[in-house]
Amino acid sequence: MKARTAVHLYLGVEQLGYLGHLSCLGREPRLSTARGTLGHLRGLRHGEPAKSLNAVVKGLPNPSPSFTTTQVSEISNHDGAICTMGIGCTTGGDRGLLDFLSVxxxxxxxxxxVWADAxxxxxxxxxxxxLIAFNRQTAGASLYANVGQVSGLAPASGSASGSPDxxxxxxxxxxxxxxxxxxxxxxxxxxxxxHYRFSITVQDLSTLAASATLGGTDAVWLVRWEVPDPNGAGHTYFAAMESDGGAAPxxxxxxxxxxxxxxxxxxxYPPAHTIQASYLATSPGTITLTVPVADVGGNSKATLYSITGxxxxxGTASSIxxxxxxQIDATRPFDFTP
Incomplete structure (x- = not known):
């Protein structure tokens, strides 16, 4: 059985953000009567802002506005109970969502x-x-009448560019x-x-040394991604190259x-398995990481979400x-479907 319930409201500017609840098979959704807690509500949740373009008409509040909703997280961002009582969460609820959902x-x-991505x-x-996740509307109606339709970059797939900063x-x-x-x-x-094969192209890899003025002399070039679980919280996997003080990686x-x-x-992001990989000490330089599917979930058909370089x-090695x-730099996130 699946049911959707608006379980947490946040006021925006003519927008509301809420957590949509999808109860999983075998999990009966039940609301606790304890103040400020949803400790007995089980299931997967998604961030879903609701937008109204007629909440104010001719300068006056509309008593019957219409709203449309959009699921902003491609996959569920939280599994299980919620507690909204801050450090007073003694009822068994999960405080991990905190108050990070905002529009x-x-x-x-x-x-x-912005929402908490667990x-x-x-x-x-x-x-x-x-993690704290961010999403921006790239299509559909703007809240500003003089703009009309929002336009932006289409979601990336298979690859993405780095940040200008x-x-x-x-x-x-x-x-x-x-x-x-x-x-x-x-x-x-x-x-x-x-196998997956990840490539990270860097401006210059003629040296792997990182200056202490950048926060530490141990440098890591990393790719991480998410794989959802229809019956649980899902997984965040990663692959990386690491060099301590410019030494062999x-x-x-x-x-x-x-x-x-x-x-x-x-x-x-502690090392779990050594992998086959290489890098070109050139400008630009490319890191190639070959990751066994068996190391990262074992499902060769799984879609990889929010891949980010x-x-x-x-200050110390990842193995510690x-x-x-x-964090120094990051790419735009992208997905990959085999």
Whole structure:
């Protein structure tokens, strides 16, 4: 059985954001009567803003506005219970969603949506460990009548370009990235049914050394992606090249872990398997990572969502397991369907 319920409302500017609930087979949705908690509501959730173009008519509130809804997350962003009581979540609910779901209006009247994305296995003490995700409306009606229709880039598939900005930001200052940490593009193919092949093209790979002024001398060039689970939270996998102090690199893949105290505080990317890979020490340079499907879920037919190429710096090696990294550059996210 599947049922949809608006379970959490946030007021925007002529927009509402809510969490749509899809109860999974064998999971009966039940609302708790405890104040501020949805601790007994089980199932998969999606962020869905609702938009009205007639909430105000001739300067006056419309008592009967019409709304349209759009699912902004391609896959469910949360599985299981929710608690909205902050640090007072003692009823068994998951506080991982926090209050990160928000809708703001962009310069062209488009919806900009932020939500907590917990497509991973990093549940600690009953609470998920979410990334903060962002989505922007690229088509459809604008909230501004003089704009009419919103236009933007179509969703990327198979590959995506890097960001125009690459820098280290800390303590109120920013430092421009060295050219070996500036990503030009990332792509993925399947050379056969048992492997993915990821390519990261970087502005200059003639040296792998990272300056300490960029947050650490250990540098990582990483690709991460999400694979949903229709019966659970899903998985975030990754593949990477790492060089400590400019030394010969290592190549690995794995699944996210987290730095924990009472709950997960920061996602990490510890090596799980050594993989076949190479890089060209040229300008531009290309990193090629060959990832066995068996290492990352085992389903060669699975769609890979929100694939993102990243460069990061850190103070210690990824194998330490508790390294907090500094993101330097990132590509636009894209999907891949075999």
């Amino acid at each position: 703001t209006v962009g310069l062209q009247g488009e919806a900009n949506v 497509v991973n296995q990093n549940v600690v003490d009953g609470t998920s460990s979410a 690459a820098f280290y930001s800390a303590d109120g200052t920013t430092t421009a990235a060295s050219t070996n940490l500036v990503i030009q593009s990332t792509s993925v193919t399947m050379p056969d049914s048992k 290592s190549f690995f893949d794995g699944e996210t872990s987290s730095i924990n105290t009472t709950h997960g505080k920061f996602l990490t 990243l460069t990061v710096t850190q 397991g508790d390294t907090i990294f500094n």
